[in-house]
Amino acid sequence: MPLPTIDDIHQAAARIKPYVHHTPVLTCASLNHMANAQLFFKCENFQKAGAFKFRGACNTVFSLSDTEAKRGVATHSSGNHGAALALAARLRNIPAHIVMPHNAPQVKRDAIAGYGAHVTWCEPSQADREATVKRVVDETGAVFAHPSNDALVIAGQGTAALELLDDVPELDMVLTPIGGGGLTSGIALAVATCSPRTRMVAVEPAGADDAYRSLQSGTLQPSINPRTIADGLRTSLGDLTFPMIQQYAEQIVTVSEAAIIHAMRHVWERMKIVIEPSSAVPVAAVLDKRIEVSGLRVGIVLSGGNVDLASLPF
């Protein structure tokens, strides 16, 4: 599969515009003060289905031919991509088959069920996720939609950067969380093309640092038994997202679990918005001084807000 281009992102933006929210960019005086920087938070936690994943899912679903669409779509997902695909499929009135690890947060299970998708449970390993979804695709004829390593998905996620760059001029840096790399690839491509002076940095939990190790070693390093509260970032880079991140991201920064929880709490308390742990990962890099942002204008993508309120880390 060829790598997506900036034209693919512009086409995705036009295709998904009727369905997605143009999410707001928020600022927070007290977080700016702590960071000694101007932080611009792109609030994909306010996106439909509660996360940026809805962009890529919509681009996938609304790119299908009528014949393909009739058989439906299938994916494996720790939750947000599954919910996003389920909602996008419902908007096109086609079936969605979602394979989920049985340890996914309750709020994500409920969301997917609420969107009327067919759910199949699997073990929380990359291998069993892939095997299970293959079986579902074989049985149903549905089109497989990868959560991240897919050109349409990457192009869809990149549309968030078009909005951010339009709404906030002259950014010195953009920070994203990185898991499977779909968000980072799309954002990085858009930033490199539309605002070449803006530095692109991805942030990863130290307990799920496959992207960091992959960039260090120059070869794709799978995530083995990742341990992080950031449940959206336990997946690994793929053969599309890895080369894009090699090409367009300046560096990968890792953060501790304590820093993630601290950052998440700070955003809740000071900004009065609900973000999930994955969203707190780039905020943690700033607050824990894992990256130097002093005096800079920094865009931070808050990737989602789907949290199980019954099991908060504070």
Next chain:
Amino acid sequence: MPLPTIDDIHQAAARIKPYVHHTPVLTCASLNHMANAQLFFKCENFQKAGAFKFRGACNTVFSLSDTEAKRGVATHSSGNHGAALALAARLRNIPAHIVMPHNAPQVKRDAIAGYGAHVTWCEPSQADREATVKRVVDETGAVFAHPSNDALVIAGQGTAALELLDDVPELDMVLTPIGGGGLTSGIALAVATCSPRTRMVAVEPAGADDAYRSLQSGTLQPSINPRTIADGLRTSLGDLTFPMIQQYAEQIVTVSEAAIIHAMRHVWERMKIVIEPSSAVPVAAVLDKRIEVSGLRVGIVLSGGNVDLASLPF
């Protein structure tokens, strides 16, 4: 003290404009669906110091003569008014003396300390709050700023309605939570004057229903040992707010504790914003069908977002 007028609200808006946020109005498709109405949430949880109280506090502090201001301001508060007055005082660089009940949430204690105010603890009763603040005023010469029963405070709170009515035309109804009545009085006066067709309804926890009983009986009924999670609504109406609410509010609706917690959770999960229990009170009236809103355009004032994350009700 004379009752405030709409001119006082317009003057307050001009006076506090350099200091307050013009807060956003958010909507939520899933809450609209549940209510079968169009709900417009005025997000005072995003106001500085985390609640609408900052409007009234700013109007008070920036109305003082230089001579008055030098002696500082004093108040008693379950938290939000205290934090708001402390921040407003800091912006004018004058002392703030805050009397707080010792059972106020930790997050509100921290905020007030963070703004550099002098804190005096008291028992969580109206009588001890008033006695303690009187002592502080006698000792310091500070100007007393009542949390709600004060013309400048009421006028300041009313500015939120000017913004809401500007941003959302043709509202059929506006809902506010009601505690001491400062917010409701100011909002109700502004709504009655600027949008006479809009119905004004205040919502109160059943466990702190002094406003409901006062309107029913036609005489001021104090709140005795109020029991509600909505810590901002445990105070009673006063001799300014009561007649204004009699004149301008259509009715008072009460809601159960279970409905408040349910509504609060729903807003967190669906809207991805942090609101405190007091903010959930008018939402509870809609979701628990304590007021008929079917087919209406309804403005709901989310009064604040200061929650102790260490002691959530879910």
